[in-house]
Amino acid sequence: MSATGSETKASFEPRIIAFVCNWCTYTGADLAGTSRINMAPNVRIIRLPCTGRIDTTFIIKAFERGADGVIVSGCHPADCHYTAGNYHARRRFALFHDLIEFIGIDPRRVTFSWVSASEGGKWAEIVNDATERVRSLGPFAMYPRQVASSGEQHA
Amino acid sequence: MSRIGVFICHCGENIGRTVDCARVAQSLGELPGVVHAIDYKYMCSDPGQALIKQAIQEKHLDGVVVGACSPHMHEKTFRKAAAAAGMNPFLCEMANLREHCSWIHEDRENATDKAIGLGRFIVEKIKYNHPLSPIFIPVERRALVIGAGIAGIQAALDIADGGCDVVLVEKEPSIGGHMSQLSETFPTLDCSQCILTPRMVEIAQHPRIKLLTYSEVESVEGYIGNFQVKIRKKARSIDDTLCNGCGECQKNCPNSKIPSEFDQGLGKRTAIYVPFPQAVPNIPVIDRANCALFKGRAKGVKKVVCGKCADVCGRKAINYDQQDSFVTENVGAIIVATGYQLYSVGKKQDSELLCGYGEYGYGDIPDVIDGLQFERLASASGPTGGKILRPSDHKEPKTVVFLQCIGSRDPAKGIEYCSKICCMYVAKHAMLYHHKVHGGKAVVFYMDIRAGGKGYDEFVRRAIEENHALYLRGRVSRMYRNGDTIRVHGFDTLSGEPMVIDADMVVLATAMRPQPGIASLAQKLSVSYDQHGFINEAHPKLRPVETNTAGVFVAGACQAPRDIPDSVAMASAAASKVLGLFSKELLEREPLIAHVDTATCAGCFHCERVCPYGAIVRKEIKDGRGRFIKIAAEVNPGVCQGCGTCQATCPSKSVELEGFTDEQIYAAVNAL
Numbered sequence: 001m002s003a004t005g006s007e008t009k010a011s012f013e014p015r016i017i018a019f020v021c022n023w024c025t026y027t028g029a030d031l032a033g034t035s036r037i038n039m040a041p042n043v044r045i046i047r048l049p050c051t052g053r054i055d056t057t058f059i060i061k062a063f064e065r066g067a068d069g070v071i072v073s074g075c076h077p078a079d080c081h082y083t084a085g086n087y088h089a090r091r092r093f094a095l096f097h098d099l100i101e102f103i104g105i106d107p108r109r110v111t112f113s114w115v116s117a118s119e120g121g122k123w124a125e126i127v128n129d130a131t132e133r134v135r136s137l138g139p140f141a142m143y144p145r146q147v148a149s150s151g152e153q154h155a
Numbered sequence: 156m157s158r159i160g161v162f163i164c165h166c167g168e169n170i171g172r173t174v175d176c177a178r179v180a181q182s183l184g185e186l187p188g189v190v191h192a193i194d195y196k197y198m199c200s201d202p203g204q205a206l207i208k209q210a211i212q213e214k215h216l217d218g219v220v221v222g223a224c225s226p227h228m229h230e231k232t233f234r235k236a237a238a239a240a241g242m243n244p245f246l247c248e249m250a251n252l253r254e255h256c257s258w259i260h261e262d263r264e265n266a267t268d269k270a271i272g273l274g275r276f277i278v279e280k281i282k283y284n285h286p287l288s289p290i291f292i293p294v295e296r297r298a299l300v301i302g303a304g305i306a307g308i309q310a311a312l313d314i315a316d317g318g319c320d321v322v323l324v325e326k327e328p329s330i331g332g333h334m335s336q337l338s339e340t341f342p343t344l345d346c347s348q349c350i351l352t353p354r355m356v357e358i359a360q361h362p363r364i365k366l367l368t369y370s371e372v373e374s375v376e377g378y379i380g381n382f383q384v385k386i387r388k389k390a391r392s393i394d395d396t397l398c399n400g401c402g403e404c405q406k407n408c409p410n411s412k413i414p415s416e417f418d419q420g421l422g423k424r425t426a427i428y429v430p431f432p433q434a435v436p437n438i439p440v441i442d443r444a445n446c447a448l449f450k451g452r453a454k455g456v457k458k459v460v461c462g463k464c465a466d467v468c469g470r471k472a473i474n475y476d477q478q479d480s481f482v483t484e485n486v487g488a489i490i491v492a493t494g495y496q497l498y499s500v501g502k503k504q505d506s507e508l509l510c511g512y513g514e515y516g517y518g519d520i521p522d523v524i525d526g527l528q529f530e531r532l533a534s535a536s537g538p539t540g541g542k543i544l545r546p547s548d549h550k551e552p553k554t555v556v557f558l559q560c561i562g563s564r565d566p567a568k569g570i571e572y573c574s575k576i577c578c579m580y581v582a583k584h585a586m587l588y589h590h591k592v593h594g595g596k597a598v599v600f601y602m603d604i605r606a607g608g609k610g611y612d613e614f615v616r617r618a619i620e621e622n623h624a625l626y627l628r629g630r631v632s633r634m635y636r637n638g639d640t641i642r643v644h645g646f647d648t649l650s651g652e653p654m655v656i657d658a659d660m661v662v663l664a665t666a667m668r669p670q671p672g673i674a675s676l677a678q679k680l681s682v683s684y685d686q687h688g689f690i691n692e693a694h695p696k697l698r699p700v701e702t703n704t705a706g707v708f709v710a711g712a713c714q715a716p717r718d719i720p721d722s723v724a725m726a727s728a729a730a731s732k733v734l735g736l737f738s739k740e741l742l743e744r745e746p747l748i749a750h751v752d753t754a755t756c757a758g759c760f761h762c763e764r765v766c767p768y769g770a771i772v773r774k775e776i777k778d779g780r781g782r783f784i785k786i787a788a789e790v791n792p793g794v795c796q797g798c799g800t801c802q803a804t805c806p807s808k809s810v811e812l813e814g815f816t817d818e819q820i821y822a823a824v825n826a827l
Contacts, residue, residue, distance in 0.1 A: 017827060023703075030225045033254025041265040044272050045255055046823050047226075048815055049747070052765070053799025058820055065827045079691075081703050082798035083681050083767040092803070124259070 014068035014134040016043045018127075019054045021086070024075035024116045031120035039124040040131035043071060050074065052085025056096045059110060060103070069109045069134035071126065076114040086114070108133055109140065157188035157282045160216040161274065162207055164198035164223035166253055171196075173257040173266040179222060183274045188282055190214055198223050199232055207233065208240035218281040219247040222274050225254045243286035245746070245814065250277040272827075279826035283818040290748070291741040292793045294380035295487035298733050299324065301372055301676070304332020306711025306722040307492035308354050313730030315363035319737050322484045323358065324386055325368045329434035330355055332494050336417060336527060338534035338541070340719060341583040342614035348433060348536065355435040365484075369440055373481065375679045378768070378794040379706030380487045380742045390477040392427075392441035397472035400437035404464035404473065405429065413445050415538075419528040421546055422538030427464045427473075431536065441473075448475060488706050488733040489680065491690055492726060493673060495712035497525055498562035498570065498666035505671060508686075509569035512561060514633045515663060520641060521547040523634065523661045525561075526580055533587045543591050545660045552595065552659030555588055556643050557581045558631055559601040562666030570666050570687065575716040577664035578605045582615040584662060585624035597624040598656055600631050600645050608720070627654060634661060667716040680707050681767065690714050700729040705744075705796070708732055747814040748795040749802060756787040756809040762801035763788060770794035771801065 020026050026047050032039065048054055051074030059070045072093065080086040093112050100107045111130045115123045163180045165171035176194040184192030191214045197203050198221055210216060219242065221233045226249040234244035250273045260266040296319050300311045303325035311323045323330070334340075335355075337347035358364055373385040408425035415424040417431045424430075426446040429439045441464075443449040451460035465473040501518040502511050517523045522545045524532075535541040545552045559581050563574040578601070585597040604626075606612040618624045631645040640657040647654050669688040677684045682702040683691045690709045693701040700708050708729040711722035736742070751762075753776055763771040774789040788810075790801075799812040808817065 015827065017824065026225075027227065030227060030251075030254040033225070033258040036258050038261060039259050041256075041260045041262070041269045044269065044276065044827075045251070046276060046820065048799065048820070049812070050798040050800060053803055053812060053815055055803045055817070055820075058824060061821060061824045062827065065824055067827055078686075079683060080767075082796055082800070083683065083703075084765075085767065085798045085800045088765050088800050088804065 012135060012139055014042050014131060014139070015066060016069040016071060016130055016134060017062045017067045018043050018045045018071035018073065019048060019051075019058055020045055020071070020115075021050045021074035021081070022047055023050070023081035024079065024114075025073040025123065027117035028115040028119045028123045031117065032123045033120075035120045037120055037124040039127045042131045042134075043127045050080065050082050050085035051089035052080075052082065054089060056092060059096070063105055063109075063140055066140070068137075068140045069111070069130055071111045071113065071130050073111075073113045073115045073123075073126065076116050079116060105140075106137055108137060157218055158214065158216050159189045159191075159218040159220060159278060159281060160207070160210045160214060161189055161192040161278065162198055162203075162210075162219065162221045162223075163192070163194040163252070163274075164203065164221065165194065165196050166224060166257075167197065170223070170253050170257040170270075173260055173263055174252060174270045175263060175267040178267055179252070179270045179274060182271045183220070183222075183278055186275065186278050188218075189278060191216065199229050204232070204236040207236050211237060211240040211242050216242065217246060218284060220250060220274065220277045220281055221247065222250040222252045222270065222277075225249075225251050245287040246281065246284050248277050248281050248284065250274045275826040276823040279822040280819045283816065283822050284814075287746040287813055290744045290746050290792050292378075292380050292744065294737060294739060294742050295382075295485050296320070296737040297322065297484075297486045298488045298490065298737075299382070299384055299484060299486040300490045300492060302332070302492040302494055302711070302713070303330035303358070303366075303368070304492065304494045304711065304722075305334040305351065305354075305719055306494065306717075306726040307332070307490070308351075308358055309723045309726035310490045310492060310710050310730045310733075311364055312354065312357060312361065313727050314733055315361050317730070317734040318363075319734065320363050320365070322365045322367065322384075322386075322486060324370050324372060325366075326371045327430065328369045328391070328438075328440040329430045329436070330358060330366070330368060331431075331433075331435065333527070334719060335431065335433070336419070336534070337530045338537070339583065339587060341579045342608070342610040344583070344586070346535075348534075352433045355433070359435045366436070367482070368436060372676060372679060375489070376769075380736070381793060382486050382489060382706065384484050384486060384489070386482050386484060388480045388482060390479050391438065392443070392473065392475055392477050393438055394472045394474050394477075395436065395438050397470045398438045399470055400429070400439075401469070402429070402439075403467045403469070404439055407463045407467045409461065409463060410445060410447060413442065418531045418538050419525070421524075421528055421531050433536075441475075488708065488736055490708045490710055490726075490729045490733065491676070491680065491682070491702070491713055492710040492729075493670045493676065493713040495667045495716070496670050497527060498668055500525070500561055500663055500665055506569070509562075510567075512568065512663070515558075515561070515631070515661070516634055516636075516641075517663060520634070520636055520661075521545075522552070522641060522659065523663065525663050525665050526577070526584070529584050529662045533584070533591070541591070543588055543595075550659070551592055553592070554596045554598065554640075554656065554658045556631075556641075556656055556658040556661045557584060557597065557599045557664065558661065559599065559664045560630075561663040564602060570668070572687070572716070573605060574664075574667040575605070576667065576718045578615065579608075579611055579718065581662075581664050582606075582618040582624070585618045586622045589622040589624065597622070598658070599624055599626045600629055601626060602628070602630065608718075629654070667712060669713050673713060680704060682707050682709075700725055700732055706736070744793075745797070747797045747812070748792055749790045749797065749799065749810050749812045751788045751790055752809045752811070753787040753789065755807050757807050758786050758788065759806060760788060761804045761806065762810055765800045765804045767798065767800070768794050768796055770796075
């Protein structure tokens, strides 16, 4: 990687969309606010009733519309407001995870997590970690070029 | 074309300090479809709401976006305001600019940019909102209470006195629960049975209460206002319509050596038995595992081995061939009040997480007993008639050691929570012991004394100061037999001295755990429970007696360790929730539920498989002439809770969840 490349990365502010469930993670993020926990401003939340509602195409759509990263977060296993929605989501994303790379998205850009309504601090950590990780990966549009250049290096 | 109004709240300084609200309003005002955008100091105040109402009417808005606090805080407020101005409330949405923006960022520039972004999401989303009307479902004004301990009894009486019918189900032969086993209750030392039995009798006599004892919930179907509950009435082997409770059968039963569950194994009972003299109903039950006749039948012996109870029963109420029977009850609400069990400190455990206290010799040394056993010893109706006599040789113990926190607050033994009641009942035990055995020495090993409650700390001080209980702060490492006594090796952390005490009896204050079988009951009711098996409340502070399944409530120690006043308070709270629910003929529900487009539904029923509530029904689709076309999915609006798992699962995209349609989510994503 050239010096200019890493420089653009350092100044780059990633745009991250978080698809979260209404009952655990959204409330957990509310708690982070009530507790005044400072975190990176790069993550914007879209509220859904349950992780079970999150269609994998939402994630692809987000990247298509210029997101550099995506967070999906819901209730911990066995803690779902709707009893089992998060289990269906977990199965769905276990399969989806293997497809992300296939369709040309670095899997490190997608964060899956469980954040309960009482875990404001954990939510802040996830936001900060995801922001730093995506920042280090660079803008999403750069991704195909990165693959090409690393391929050349190996050759 | 939309006519959207945007209202940005400063929340005093809470949002305004880090977010440039005027710039947010201006920027969102420039979006296509937005015809009105203002910012104001307090949007939720009366003048703030008036601004929204006025704009709706004057500018003929068809969408309202309020950029303020979390929708969990004020969505209802603003939707109500919109409705008051004649707008459909579901055309009003909130952008969370406080909890998710101003409170967590310091940089004004970044926070303002983010606030604009969050506002855009909602503005674009709301263009695809459409008016929704609430769903009305009829309510069956009849409640089911599961468990007839003090919590269940209180809840049942409150609902019945409120004018609604109650079905009270108890798995044991008698109601009363653990409270009926207690001798006296803290902090007033009034006799437990004296205050409980009148309530038990009230249950039996109440015209609005249907009592089903020796019965268990088999299955639960339906939804709030309309549950169908199948209840298994276990075979008592007695015809309860004939039995008059004379007790002749018990007197004549040849097997009288069975450890009594009511006396915690310290007393004996017969194979046909009433658990205790004040039992409600006063109808015996045959313990088939211990009855000679049933044991003979199980072995295939042709001859009838015994039949003495039937011989002496003047009413011919004994029926050896009785089978379990089932009844189905229609109810509108359910209260779970199944109570607790004590941590078994022996070596055998029912859960891998627990490992018991082998080092304390419980089960091996007869004079090491638990708190409930001590209650039976101290109780006037107990096996010793209220005299404190140790189980091994029925001598009066001169030194009794009480150990607190056995199991509780001990992650190494599998339970990290505090059982809450033990500090209090140990103080009570020390007091009762002092009252009954003059010159006796009570020693208490404790970790901390947690006596929060009205008159509680004074009560513990009384045990220490007036009744001379010796409180030692520390734990006991092991205990073993030493001749006639039990040698207790402990440590007093305040003096820094190891302590060796020769005790005549040791009482373990073991942890409170939920009843066995709580997990399967919770699954039948679709309510969640924590890793210990305690039922989860809907919100720990604001909805303490509701569960996350609408229409199912919780009371007493099945939710967390509770003492009697707490259980009763919870039970009355749950009962008032139920009566509130029953105060309406029709139940209004938010219409944020799924709908199936039967035209495109292919009938794969993946939705049916993933629905946690069984809300998907199969519907025959016919053409205009009544000819069968296909079977398609349909959503039962009373059952659907709106999780949307069906929509994400549907391969043909035939399901839409109101309020979170694909169009709405894509519109928000497109606004990035």
